[in-house]
Amino acid sequence: MKILADYHTHTKYSHGAGTIEENVLKAIELGIKKIGISDHGYKHLLYGIKLDDIFKMREEIDKLNEKYNQIDILLGMECNVLDDKGNIDTNDKVLEVCDYIMAGYHFGSTPISFDSLMNHFNNSTIKGKKAKEYNTKAIINAMKNNDIFIITHPGDKGEVYIEEVAKVAKDTNTNLEINSSHGFLTVEQLKKIKDINCNFIVGSDAHKPSDVGNFDVAIDIIKKSKIDVSYVKNIVL
Ligand SMILES: [Zn+2]
Numbered sequence: 001m002k003i004l005a006d007y008h009t010h011t012k013y014s015h016g017a018g019t020i021e022e023n024v025l026k027a028i029e030l031g032i033k034k035i036g037i038s039d040h041g042y043k044h045l046l047y048g049i050k051l052d053d054i055f056k057m058r059e060e061i062d063k064l065n066e067k068y069n070q071i072d073i074l075l076g077m078e079c080n081v082l083d084d085k086g087n088i089d090t091n092d093k094v095l096e097v098c099d100y101i102m103a104g105y106h107f108g109s110t111p112i113s114f115d116s117l118m119n120h121f122n123n124s125t126i127k128g129k130k131a132k133e134y135n136t137k138a139i140i141n142a143m144k145n146n147d148i149f150i151i152t153h154p155g156d157k158g159e160v161y162i163e164e165v166a167k168v169a170k171d172t173n174t175n176l177e178i179n180s181s182h183g184f185l186t187v188e189q190l191k192k193i194k195d196i197n198c199n200f201i202v203g204s205d206a207h208k209p210s211d212v213g214n215f216d217v218a219i220d221i222i223k224k225s226k227i228d229v230s231y232v233k234n235i236v237l
């Protein structure tokens with residue numbers, strides 16, 4: 001397998017263990033030509049980056065791009081899907097400095113309405129149809145209202161109707177992630193959507209430098225689901 005890019009890696013700027021440069025060095029060691037630094041959006045109560053840090057990260061990445069010309073280093077952000085209206089934690093200034101944004105649902109994101117608070121509660125307790133409908137709407141509207149490159153770990157922590165998500169992903173040209181840390185998309189989800197022909201990206205979701213480019217779990221899922229690998233855009237199997 002050849003890894004063309006790993007767009008999903010965390011650093012000390014959120015709750016990763018390493019620095020940007022340490023993630024880059026691991027990617028270089030593996031021969032990866034493109035790495036994305038994508039820390040948690042600022043509306044995550046526990047792990048969100050400090051909003052001003054995104055500008056520091058941009059400067060750091062610009063310098064590292066000059067230092068290491070064998071690799072392309074990108075600045076991303078893993079925004080939080082905040083409610084069913086399609087709100088995510090980004091703003092014009094963030095979009096201006098980032099090369100791309102991703103978005104995913106996380107328990108620790110700041111509730112921005114009573115319904116979004118209740119949805120966190122439902123996802124962690126009752127689960128069920130109401131939560132599944134809310135989560136599906138949240139991701140679909142996030143894709144429609146924002147220019148999102150990748151939806152991270154779809155269905156993790158909050159179940160979704162994956163066929164509906166995949167159809168909108170195809171229409172909006174959004175990649176769905178096969179996340180190698182969380183194991184979402186799952187084999188079962190991929191089997192349900194393999195004829196929708198949306199694109200996929202594998203992400204390590206590395207929280208320490210040694211996990212950058214570790215796609216083992218995702219590769220296993222891809223093989224078991226028997227999807228057409230030409231739709232997985234950042235690996236060559
Ligand atoms: Zn995540």
Ligand SMILES: [Zn+2]
Nearest residue numbers: 008010078205
């Ligand atoms: Zn992540």
